Amino acid sequence: MIKQAITAFNGASEPEVHLLLEEVGQRLREVDDAIGQAIVGQQEVVHQVLTALLAGGHLLLEGIPGLGKTALVRTVARVMGLTFRRIQFTPDLMPADITGTLVFDRAGSGFRFEEGPVFAHFVLADEINRATPKTQSALLEAMQEHTVTVGGVTHPLPSPFFVMATQNPLEMEGTYLLPEAQLDRFMFKITVPYPSAQELMAIAVLTTGAQVPQAPGLLGPGELAGWLQLVRQVIAVEDVLAYATRLILATQPHHPQAPERVQRFVRYGAGPRGLQALVLGARAEALRAGRAQAGFQDVRAVALPALRHRLLLGFEGVAEGISPDDLVREILTTVTDHE
Amino acid sequence: MSAASAFLKTSNKIFAGVMARVRAVLRLLNRQRLDWPDDALAAALAPLRKRVRERYWLESLRLALLWGLGLAGALQVILHLVYIEEIVSWAALVGVMAAFLFAFGRFLGRPDALEVVRVADGLGLDARAVTAFRLLRQHRTDPWAKAACAESLPGCKQLGSRAGDLYQVFDNRRFWMGPGILAVVVLVLAVIPPAWEGGRMDRELRKQAEIVAESAVGQVKGLQFDGRNLLPAELRRSLDSLPRDLRRAQERSQAVARLQKAAQEVENLSTNLSPAARRDAMSLGALWERQPDRNWHDLGAALTRGDQERVGKEAAALNQAVATGGSVKKEQAAQALFQGAEAVSNATLRQQLREAAQKILAGAEGDRLSGKSGGSSAAAANALPSEALTGLADAATAAGHLANASSALFGLAQQLAAGASGRELAQAGDLASMAPVTGASSAGGPAGETGGQGAAGGQDGNSGSGGNGEGSGRGNSGGGNGSGGQGAGHGGGGLNAQKPSLLGGSGERVNVTGDVRNGEDGVQITLPHSPTEAGSVLPYTRVYTQYLAEAHDSLSRAPLPPAMESLVWKYFDGVQPGAGENK
Structure with a gap:
């Protein structure tokens, strides 16, 4: 039923839209439950990951080693029924190791393109900050255009295509900070918190037993692609868009509506991609809640993961140890729903 | 952050705030x-x-x-x-x-x-x-x-x-x-008391003083004597500018000094205006006012008042009365004229009065011989020197006006220095507008007018008919002859002084004795801040006024603790002119 409704959503009637929203909500709850079978706790992280996936965005997961970042991505890929590849980023990793390269075909008449690990629905770029900027930049085209160009030939990537990168904020030795252009292409930056005591005990029980639970595969590429289109049908009226725009403008240090701390500590604020992330994320939030319209609260819900990596601190902000999260929270309290 | 950048930042913020409000208003419209x-x-x-x-x-x-x-x-x-x-x-x-x-x-x-x-x-x-x-x-x-x-x-x-x-x-x-x-x-x-209250009071005082001064100046500006304007052109200009100068004075002390200068100029003119004629008029007036005959009394009163027109009328009436009166009346008239001749210093007038007396006596003799009164009216008619008497009155009138204006200006300066209320200043204005009654008015005699005359105060004090001599001539001199010059009148006795009770004295009068000498040149020193000119001697009222004004100004610039300030005012209360006399 839902597949038919999704494929024909343009011609659906109002009751069918309500039914569709209800079913999407139900399916997403099932996905949540399925992921919860393999991942203990981290509900907020899982929630943000699914929101980003619904919005079709890439994710940057940041957390200390051992918090289950890779396991989370692997589980989400499994539940979604999508192909999954993992790339372990190291300093000697070359761009061709990611995108693929031209190899000579002895049997054929010339060179043929050998696909790299980026050719998958889910690509896990593990510890992405350990590769050189040159290698990191190999993902730029893939993330933005969903294509890879090798030897003058452009190769499309599978759809849907998601990059989920992880980085370790502690071990900075031998790492390379992600360039701003690369950071901006991640829709959300999700900080994976340390689990609580109860969650740690549950992890111990779940992962050290005879059988390690596996999340079932629930969806397929087609269904997820349909959801991606549904997200864009969710209505966000001009007042909501204006609110998101004012949030973005408030991150600019030279804008008069920016809070004083932003003007003082931030070097560059969020750009148009940040606005897209906010609005798409808000729409995805509304869809997850089974609503046909996005509200201010939906924008606020995604503001932190969508903006925290887009605030580039100035020298004074770095020296003072200012947290971008605090600045975003301050912006959220400063900017009102209506002008 | 430098001051300049902070200023720029603040300016930008203010500008942005203003522009935001302007935009809000425009959006509203x-x-x-x-x-x-x-x-x-x-x-x-x-x-x-x-x-x-x-x-x-x-x-x-x-x-x-x-x-x-x-x-x-x-x-x-x-x-x-x-x-x-x-x-x-x-x-x-x-x-x-x-x-x-x-x-x-x-x-x-x-x-x-x-x-x-x-x-x-x-x-x-x-x-x-x-x-x-x-x-x-x-x-x-x-x-x-x-x-x-x-x-x-x-x-x-x-x-x-x-x-x-x-x-x-x-x-x-x-x-x-x-x-x-x-x-x-x-x-x-x-x-919080209004900071401008003192300034406002000061301004009101000067405004009131300006009105009073204008009135006083108006009394003398058009004075005529001998058919010409009494005031020299320079003095007229100076008096014309007095109200404006008071209005523009930055401080009260300046206004006080300006008032005193104007008063001094008027007083100088009054002093130089035929002082002998004025004294003669006063002497005659005082003498004839004591005559039992009503005609003589009225003539004396008119002379004393300096009422020129009245003097002419009374003289004509007296002429008529003498001419038509009996021999007794004529003899009385002759006696009054003889006494008057002895009282005046003007030789011409003295001769005129004697001749008039002789004419009247001749008329009286004629009456006795003819046996009827008024028979020899031709001899006694118009015996009185009416023209000379009206001239005397004219001089007395002018001098009286001048003295009155001078007195008013001095009084105004004193009250302004003491911070008098507007009503008190207005009373000073009433004083200025009064018709001159006495020739030598209350401002005190001009100290040491001419050589050998001594202080007018001494003279006034003795005569009892003049005003109260203040300042240097206040003391009862007894002898009445001063040593001349610019000095105060030196009497033969000592000087009565008052021990100020507010400053610890008992308040009783004490007699300060000393040798009366002819005066010395004294040591002349230059005091940079003294309101008085070194080597000069000014009337006490003026010195007191100037010092009081300086005290006001100084305390307004650098306030003292209340206890100290009250001590200052107690001092000035204790030494103010007339304080001892009132007790």
């Missing part, structure tokens, strides 16, 4: 009021709409009062602390205008349907109301829009039904701001 796009939505939010409007107008009333009161209060406080008068009416006017302007602005910005919808969203609908509002206004009929509206309307209805609980009409969070502002204003006005 260009605002397009939106109506309800759909009856269902309007009905759902009707209770809320009513409460939003009620609260808006209540809030408008409160804010208009607050702004009006705040601006009026702020202006009142500012004007209270700086030098501007008529502050209450201006502050009230500004407050009323601000309140009206604010109320007008609030009228322009009164809530429309979109505003009500936004309030609904703020109460928990989270953009559902505004989404429905926008979609309905755009007449969107696609399923997603319909679905969104269908989601919104139940929420709006539910919110509308609970509007009474969720949205209070009276927002009492800032209720205390108005009374608080009022309390601060009242506190400031009641507790």
Whole structure:
């Protein structure tokens, strides 16, 4: 039923839209439950990951080693029924190791393109900050255009295509900070918190037993692609868009509506991609809640993961140890729903 | 951060704030009021709409009062602390205008349907109301829009039904701001004395002094003597500029000094104006006023007053009375004329009076021989030197006016220096406008007029007919002959002085004895800040006045502790002219 409704959503009637929203909500709850079978706790992280996936965005997961970042991505890929590849980023990793390269075909008449690990629905770029900027930049085209160009030939990537990168904020030795252009292409930056005591005990029980639970595969590429289109049908009226725009403008240090701390500590604020992330994320939030319209609260819900990596601190902000999260929270309290 | 960058940053902030408000005003003026796009939505939010409007107008009333009161209060406080008068009416006017302007602005910005919808969203609908509002206004009929509206309307209805609980009409969070502002204003006005009060008083005093001085100057400006203007052109110009100089004086001491200068100039002129003639008029007047005959008494009184016209009339009447009177009357007249001849110093006048007396005596002899009174009227008729007497009166009149003006100006300077009230200054003005009664008026005799005459005060004190000699001539000299020159009149005895009781003395009079000498040149020194000229001797009243003015100015610039300041004023009270005499 839902597949038919999704494929024909343009011609659906109002009751069918309500039914569709209800079913999407139900399916997403099932996905949540399925992921919860393999991942203990981290509900907020899982929630943000699914929101980003619904919005079709890439994710940057940041957390200390051992918090289950890779396991989370692997589980989400499994539940979604999508192909999954993992790339372990190291300093000697070359761009061709990611995108693929031209190899000579002895049997054929010339060179043929050998696909790299980026050719998958889910690509896990593990510890992405350990590769050189040159290698990191190999993902730029893939993330933005969903294509890879090798030897003058452009190769499309599978759809849907998601990059989920992880980085370790502690071990900075031998790492390379992600360039701003690369950071901006991640829709959300999700900080994976340390689990609580109860969650740690549950992890111990779940992962050290005879059988390690596996999340079932629930969806397929087609269904997820349909959801991606549904997200864009969710209505966000001009007042909501204006609110998101004012949030973005408030991150600019030279804008008069920016809070004083932003003007003082931030070097560059969020750009148009940040606005897209906010609005798409808000729409995805509304869809997850089974609503046909996005509200201010939906924008606020995604503001932190969508903006925290887009605030580039100035020298004074770095020296003072200012947290971008605090600045975003301050912006959220400063900017009102209506002008 | 440097001061310049801080200044620039602050300036930018202020400019941005001002521009934001200007934009807000422009938006308000260009605002397009939106109506309800759909009856269902309007009905759902009707209770809320009513409460939003009620609260808006209540809030408008409160804010208009607050702004009006705040601006009026702020202006009142500012004007209270700086030098501007008529502050209450201006502050009230500004407050009323601000309140009206604010109320007008609030009228322009009164809530429309979109505003009500936004309030609904703020109460928990989270953009559902505004989404429905926008979609309905755009007449969107696609399923997603319909679905969104269908989601919104139940929420709006539910919110509308609970509007009474969720949205209070009276927002009492800032209720205390108005009374608080009022309390601060009242506190400031009641507790902090206005800084300009002293300046205002000073200005009022000088303004009053200006009026009084103008009146005094007007009395003498047109004085005629011997058919020409009595005042030299230079003195006229100086007196003309006196009110303007008083008005422009920066400090009270300047005004006092200017008044004293003018008074001195007038007094100098009075002194130089035929002093012998004036004395002769006074002597004759005093002498003849004591005559039992009414005609002589009236003539004497007219001379004493310096009433030229009256002198002419009385002289004619007396001539007539003598001519028609009997021999006894003629003999009395002759005797009065002889006595008068002895009293005057003017030789011509003395001769004229003697000749008149002889003529009258001759007339009296003729009457006795003929046996009828008035028979030899031809001999006695017009015996009196009327023309000389009116000339005397003329001189006395002019001198009296001058002395009166000088006295008024000196008194004004003294009262201004002492910070007298406007009424006291006005009384000084009354004094200035009085007709001259006595030739030597109360300003004290001109100290040491001419060589050998001594201080006028001494003379006045002895004669009893003149004014009270103040200043250097106040003491009873007994001998009456001074040593001449510019010095004070030196009497044969000592000097009565008063031990100031306020400064620890008992207040009794003591007699200070000393040797009377002819005076010495003295050591002349230059005092940079002394109001007196070194080597000169000024009347005590003027010295006292100048020092009092300096004390006022000094204390206004550098205030002393109250106890010390009161001691200063006690000192001046104790040494003020006439203080000892009053006790």
